Amino acid sequence: MKAWAQPKCKAGCGAVPQGFTMPELLVAAAISLLVMAMVMTVFVGTLGVWRNGMARLQLSQQSRLVREKTLRGIDGQYGLRHASRASVGAVSNGIAFQDSASTNLFAILMPTNQAVQLWDMTHGRQLAGSPGVVVSHYSFTQPDARTLIMDLVLSVKSGGRTYVQPQRIRVDMLND
DSSP, X not given: OOOOOOOOOSSSTTOOOOOOOHHHHHHHHHHHHHHHHHHHHHHHHHHHHHHHHHHHHHXXXXXXXHHHHHHHEETTEESGGGBBGGGOXXXXXXXXXXXXXXXXXEEEEOOBTSOOEEEETTTTEEEEEOTTOEEEEXXXXXXXXXXXXXXXXXXXXXXXXXXXXXXXXXXXXXXX
């Protein structure tokens, strides 16, 4: 077996390396800071895109729920599809109607800058609402005795921005 040989040195034999020099440390710190800055930039940009997507998703889901509650009510009851044609009328910021199968009076209220609300006016209780999403604009037209058209703009605030979604709900009244 051959013994391990010590390397031969020309000058400063026996000197032990003392670590990194100051310029090496400064270069390593600068490179680390650049890498961290790039990672943070990507993270902040991704967070903004995620927040934007979540706000639009919430607005879309709540918009669908408003449409379904308006047309079909809760569990298929109390909606405009079940309204008696003769009983539908405009009220302040909404529509009032009587269910064709009962004597109960219902109202769909769409107050500006508040959530949509479905009320049982006979018993004085709120049946449903749409949390987080507010009505920015609302209009109601009835071009003929069988058709009801509601135009509304729903909005949600997220991350300091307001997201809006216009919606038109057309109801063909089937009950006399």
